[in-house]
Amino acid sequence: MSHTYKYPRAALTVDCVVFGFDESELKVLLIQRALDPFKGKWALPGGFVHVNETLDDAARRELTEETGLKDVFLEQLFTFGAVNRDPRERVLSVAHYALVKQKDYQAKAATDAANAEWFPVSMLPKLAFDHADIVATALTRLQGKVRYQPIGFELLPPKFTLSELQHLYEAILETALDKRNFRKKVQGFGLLVPLDETQMIGRHRPAQLFRFDADKYKKLKKRGFNFEL
Amino acid sequence: MSHTYKYPRAALTVDCVVFGFDESELKVLLIQRALDPFKGKWALPGGFVHVNETLDDAARRELTEETGLKDVFLEQLFTFGAVNRDPRERVLSVAHYALVKQKDYQAKAATDAANAEWFPVSMLPKLAFDHADIVATALTRLQGKVRYQPIGFELLPPKFTLSELQHLYEAILETALDKRNFRKKVQGFGLLVPLDETQMIGRHRPAQLFRFDADKYKKLKKRGFNFEL
DNA sequence: TCAAAAGTGTTCTTGATACACCCATGC
């Protein structure tokens, strides 16, 4: 079965910049293309949008198919529409970015995503299409958004230490932060709940674990509260 | 001539939320639809993207065709892809927003845009499709962006008074601002150049005219300067 | 002389920055 239109139409894809954080490095999940064009090259997970699914649905479906990821934080980023961005024909890409907890991902990785791999943002390989532009745009967006929205927690496990949180912000913003000032500020929001557990790794004092109180944040946000790092 | 594809394809449009400012009110430019669906209803200027033009080009072309506007500040906003947003078939809209100096527009309005009209953002008529959502998204973006980028000047004539600038910010942000603090702050950036002219309207003291020094801003921005209101 | 908007400084409060030492643990 085929489909005929009066005027030529662009093809429509979604692509996802998946960010992860591990051991004080911000990473991006890439897949190795199995088909031409750019066969063998690294690229963002993504693919064609079905005519009866939303952009968000398409992005999530492609993520699951290509990387095994489900139920992640996902947001639309920008639509890339340069005329020759795909050598075959006119193809638009509605780019998204996702934030995932790397540990959640480990389990799925083994089964679903044989050819997916994490790369540090500072050491990306050459990417297919205009995907390098897309990653750059996503990084800029992440750097901007992490300062006034508590989305960083999407990159951390549910229980985390203040040092982990600080290292995350330092990795994203590419700056060093003062330990005491950082702790004062993030604890000042009253959104970090200390748990009855500590994390004991390495031969030094164990660290207090916290969780982010998402419910409390939602309530505060409704009353005009502004998270600002 | 017709075009055939293996899988069905969504149609692709651009729509523009054109903001203007006049007499202390923020306005949006709407056109009255000449054709079904939603014939006679007010809607955003916009239309189908040609297969060989960029999204930006398409948005500018449609703006010129439907409203006579040219050379305006224009930025991509968000891509709206709900499956049933157009009753005819699947149609995506890559929404943009534009900022125009209303006086620039007056001249063209007479000739080109018989059925275009400005509406205060607070008193919009019912809009076609999901255009009300698009306007709401654009307004939120404008409110966010105006605080850390000097885009407000795009809505003012080249020569303006500090009161006009303040009223603009008050209209966009929907808050009252303190006159002395506002002046102190905007003049503190050193980006407003006082002119040898004053504006004399009404029976009261004439106001100093300023222009925005865009060149200086560009240079400062490169050195990491941050405009922040 | 009155109405109407333009213009102008200081005080107070708040948040940002800078900075150094003791603590708990494993080896």
Added chain:
DNA sequence: GCATGGGTGTATCAAGAACACTTTTGA
């Protein structure tokens, strides 16, 4: 006992908020 990261408080400085009166013009 020593190396390692965890944890804590204060003093200074800069920016934001609050606030009222004089000036210039046209009618």
